Amino acid sequence: MLQIPCPYCGCRDESDFSFGGESHVSRPLPDSSDAEWSDYLFNRENPKGIHYERWLHSYGCGRWFNLARDTVTHQIHAAYKMGEPKPDLADVGND
């Protein structure tokens, strides 16, 4: 039961939200190759570590936003709005 900091509403229980998979996935142009299109459809990063992902506050404000979450420890390093770039987490050590 993660505690997720919605950028609009503040901290809420995980059950308020829906998970939306990897964020910052670019939609290729209509003239993309089959390989590029296939990569967009089916391939996603699966890191053991920080994952940049989309979440929807389904039972709250209804807005999509992003989290930088560690897939091993579930620590949430950052929450930022949809459309904003990946935050710089270079100073995040092993706490």
Added chain:
Amino acid sequence: MARTQTNRLDQGGRIDRNTPLSFEFNGKVLQGYQGDTIASALLANGISTINRSFKYHRPRGVISAGVEEAGALLTVSDNDGEAIVVRSTIRALTDGSQVKSQNCFPGINFDLGRIIDFTHKLWPAGFYNKTFKWPNWHWYETSIRRMAGLGKLPETADNNKYFHHNLHCDVLIVGAGPAGLAAALSAAASDARILIVEQDHEIGGGLLRHPATIDGLDSDTWIDRTRATLKNSSNVTIMTSSTVSGYYDHNVLTITDRSSNGIKRFWKVRCGEVVLATGAIEQPLVFMNNDRPGIMLAGAAMEYVNRYAVRPRDSMVVATNNDSAYTVAFTLHDKGVKIPAIVDVRRKVADNLAHQAMQRGITILSGWVITDTMGGKGLVKVRMAALAPDNKSVENATTEIKCQGIAMSGGFNPTAHLYSQAGGKLVYDPTLACFLPGNCQQRVMVAGGANGKFMLSDAVAEGAQLGARAATRAGYECVPVAVLTPATDSYKLEAMRITPAGDSSRQWVDWLHDVTVADIELAARENFVSVEHMKRYTTTGMSVDQGKTSNLNAITILADLTNSPIGKVGTTTFRPQFMPVSMGAIAGQRHGNLYSPARLLPAHDWHANHGAIFENYGAWKRPEYYATNGRNRETAIREEVLALRRSVGFFDGSPLGKIEVKGPDAGEFLNRIYVNNVLTLKRGRIRYGIMLNENGIIIDDGVFARLEDNLYLVSTTAAGADRISAWLEEWHQCEWPHLELIISPVTSQWAVITLAGPGSRELLQSVDSDIDFSVGALPHMALTTGTILGIEARIQRVSFTGEMSFEISIPALHSQTLIEHFFEIGGDNIEPIGIEALLVLRTEKGYMHAGTDTDGTSNALDAGFDGIVSKKQADFVGKRSLCRAEDQRKDRRQFVGIEPLDKNENLRAGAHFITSEAKTRRSEGMVTSACFSPTLRQTIGLGLLERGFERKGETVTIFDEGRTFKARVVNPVFYDTTGEKMNG
């Protein structure tokens, strides 16, 4: 009259001798006292053989005095209801409790199942895996299932009420033993909100078993004083009879609270800091026949004496590898239990202990181990021998002692389950020969026995320290209290628990799953050498106790067999729940009517009063058909279909998804979502469209209408209403946020009354309305607005039935008023129709139903949309996927109509099209919709067939659960192929 409670001490114990209780054990009436557990009451009555084991049906007795019980798990019927696998060691005795042994037939004293024990060489661990080839395991499967098991499920209803609660606190302390109480005393002095949770019905933990001097007081007085201090602290809450059963992410823990009669509460707590003061569990020794009734953990024997005033057995040998069992021996002796000997694996025993033993006339056999035990049911005799100098075998000379019990101590193992659930790593400590908490990413600390501080003074000191640290970490100033405890205990464990001699198939490691040392040897021999494999192969630690008294020994044995350090073998991961949690507790109040919310039509009462037979369609309760004049379902559907085709049918389409998309970029946005061209749709017009996902698969279909220049009304299937709203939002918010529009789901705001049939226009022209319903003003696929009966209405000429049809949307609260008006005007000419009739009507018209006639592989081209797709230049979701070679193949499953050669054929959705060649017969697709058409007086269907588009007119074979018959592939439109009726 026979003397009852033969083993009850005359004085002492924390029982209430003024409140005697009566209970039944296997039908025999016995006595006990308020404050007894079922186990202590049974022992007080001198009863030792209490249960039969899971696999071998061996007699078993009480092994512990706590949550770790692995022997006396019984079926209990009391005020709480009926339950099986009850730990009699923690279940309070109540008046009238009916207690029964489990897993024995015909009874506890004679069990036919014991034959498995006598033939045990045939049934090693995993024997069933090896017999899957022959004989056919189905032959003996039911017998095995009947013989194995832990009791028979109760058939009575569970009368408990279950509630869910949420709680936040700054510091959660799990366990109210000396370490936990010291932590609470420290933390309470700050302003932090403290919650301390204890699974026992009273606080005190190990002090209830092993009284001591603490802070200058005897432990009973210290406990009372501590309780008063904490109760008087406004920032402290104490929960007893409450088990912390699970530890989840971000410091959420769950608690099952049994403190109220008939009410069980399931708490979800999110806390700032956790202090686990869960203590440690004593571990058994492993020797031949170490499972007989009368053989129990040493600390438990002492608990029965001190806490319950019960002599567990009249005579007990004490066996140990550490100093703690000596306190047990002396306590038992002083309270009248004969102690013939202390069998100590260590060759050197501390002088003061030797002296105290000698004073009591207790023999110490040091450097000795127990090698075997005897007894038909309960223990009768114990055999022991000296260890050989290399500790790898025993000397030949043995001694036998007659006695009724063994109090054994293999030392302690931290109760680290919650720590492990939190993701904490456990590290093996060779000196203490147990697993200690290592490190954990969550905000948790471990104090006392759970952290390897098995001596009281160490536990109390650490508790006080960490309680203060937890409050500080939670943001509150806090200084630890000083709780002075003399360091009187000693431990001096020697890491040896397993007798290195004897038949290993008779040396028990896991009592509950009847796993022996031989089973672990077998696993190692067959190369199941990782701890995860050994666990699953032997099933050790997989029973209801999660290995509380077996994991450590199993790991130790495996390490020895594989020449690995124990720390390298490691543990498996503990999962919630620590103790069983009933399904009722998890469900809370969400059952019956509260299981899931029902969505009712705005005019639900009208339908109910007109014979509607409701069915659940998703969350919606909708009329399946109308049982007017008592007609049955088949008749109703047929008559409803014909009524609509002849005159006027009324269908309540309120659950249909409706989404308003409004803004300067609304059209552009929808043009990127729909396959169809949206931008060419004129104001006041409607178009049928489909939506795809990015993989080109159809995800929904429905009409879209242009109400105003910048206002579109999107219709979705009823099932898709919420899903498609979310879909649109996701594309807008995540991919095209720069497009200016608002997406507004309005499904439940508008009721939809559909009037369809040749008489529908005439009826509408007679109602009180300012709308021009003539075909010139309102042709098929057009919309208009106005009022009916003064109520605002949106009228769309859309047809799902193939007849002239008007979908009238009005604010939901007026639904019933308008329906009544239509029926008043229409009289006998109008009939309500249900979902089943609607499905027949649309099948006759060949209208595809997304999700029924399409599946997860159906793309836009398969449904016949290639014309529309090729004409649209602009990009839309899924378009790129339709360009792939696989998506364009001609042999894909394509949408077709089906006409069985036999007009009365029983065609069913789910039947397969099959190829004709018998040898290479395979499925070519499925029948997706089927019905008997009352309009056409024949069976018709729709389906997805390979190369369907080019096979119109062909006769194919259909296969339905073994039966085959022939049908013709046809155009899906069976009725009114020119559309004359619909366009009227």
